[in-house]
């Protein structure tokens with residue numbers, strides 16, 4: 001579904017990605033784990049065309065997207081829940097959700113999807129007319145995921161959804177991630193520092209260090225891998 | 236009491252014109268964090284377009300209402316064309332450079348437009364026809380308010396209502412708010428940020444053009460320099476209210492209009508600017524972000 005071929009992305013003269021190649025197949029949950037500063041967020045921003053790779057190619061269902069504008073990439077069905085959630089603070093919960101469906105014109109479908117996300121996260125229905133910035137961290141994460149779902153993504157990119165949340169909320173969020181993948185066959189690319197959690201929901205995983213992919217294997221094998229255990233699982 | 240009312244309405248008129256211009260400053264700042272110093276010149280170009288259009292239409296024998304409407308529409312169209320083109324040529328290429336570069340570019344555009352009109356037209360004041368109709372019912376109150384003032388106040392009020400509805404309820408309005416709050420995130424939900432920026436310049440230029448035509452018609456003369464003066468005042472009003480805040484721009488404009496009007500009326504017209512800027516300094520000492528601005532924005 002998504003093919004990334006040897007991309008190198010720079011911030012000015014700093015090279016953040018030093019040749020990343022990875023593949024995501026339809027219907028998978030793929031995880032990318034790595035320490036802070038490894039280049040995980042830059043990988044996601046490169047897919048979305050926010051950070052432009054200077055070299056390399058990215059294909060989505062065969063279409064080259066590495067030179068496409070971000071709104072065209074989003075229109076193809078790639079949605080990101082970025083690091084730090086980035087809720088529009090002064091828009092209401094409802095308006096944040098409407099912004100998620102910005103490129104859609106099917107009023108009826110949007111209405112159904114609203115009901116669907118309110119089913120997934122009933123707390124959002126209660127808070128619908130509150131400003132996004134007034135929500136708690138956990139609620140904001142729920143809103144950020146819901147906002148992305150409002151676009152009916154084919155590929156959902158999640159950047160550290162567990163960051164800064166209480167364990168109970170994290171459990172709940174990861175249950176939902178599994179459910180989204182199982183029920184609507186949405187392909188998920190999950191970036192995490194919390195490797196233990198991520199490898200338990202993912203089918204396959206990549207390990208990233210200093211802008212390079214250093215390992216790729218099935219999630220089960222990575223969980224059992226001695227190096228991964230030492231470096232990322234704290235065992 | 237009548238004198239107070241006269242000054243109050245005079246201040247409201249001034250404030251309305253400032254608001255029509257200040258909104259352009261504040262909206263552009265909200266979206267691209269640029270003080271568009273050439274915005275006053277867009278207002279001036281609107282007034283000149285209306286002057287030329289009105290003269291031609293008058294020769295062609297059109298009636299006063301037709302002339303007003305057509306001159307206004309043409310002023311809006313030309314101002315928008317200049318505003319959008321200016322963004323594409325002078326600001327867009329500098330979007331990823333240092334903060335100072337687009338600011339210098341804006342000052343350059345301002346000087347350019349002034350000299351462009353100076354050379355293409357004249358440096359003298361030109362008489363501007365009074366396009367706004369006289370209302371007979373107001374005749375007995377002529378010592379308090381003129382018809383043109385009523386038109387300015389009502390038109391501005393109508394424009395504010397339309398703008399509020401646009402920003403609050405339309406798709407482009409939501410996209411504008413989202414872009415102002417987090418541009419990258421707006422891109423990630425599919426907003427075409429270039430379109431939002433163009434739209435912001437269109438809305439700002441339209442309001443400036445409306446202001447330009449109204450005030451030129453009220454005062455009765457224009458020259459190439461009116462945009463600079465009005466621009467500085469409107470910019471002051473936008474800062475007073477909290478740059479980036481739409482209600483702030485309107486509030487700041489009214490406060491500035493009344494301050495000037497009362498200072499002129501009760502003290503002396505020599506002190507109009509002293510009071511206006513003195514008041515600005517005073518407010519910024521106590522509220523550095525302006526009356527309705529957020530304390531966190533530290534962008535220029």
Ligand SMILES: Nc1ncnc2c1ncn2[C@@H]1O[C@H](COP(=O)(O)OP(=O)(O)O)[C@@H](O)[C@H]1O
Pocket residue numbers: 011014015016034035036037038039040041042043
């Ligand atoms: N906007 C930026 N400007 C300059 N350097 C950046 C920027 N964003 C990230 N970097 C650098 O790029 C590298 C990768 O960052 P990032 O992709 O955020 O890593 P991760 O998400 O894995 O923590 C880091 O060295 C970081 O300092």
Ligand SMILES: [Mg+2]
Pocket residue numbers: 037040041042083159
């Ligand atoms: Mg990151």
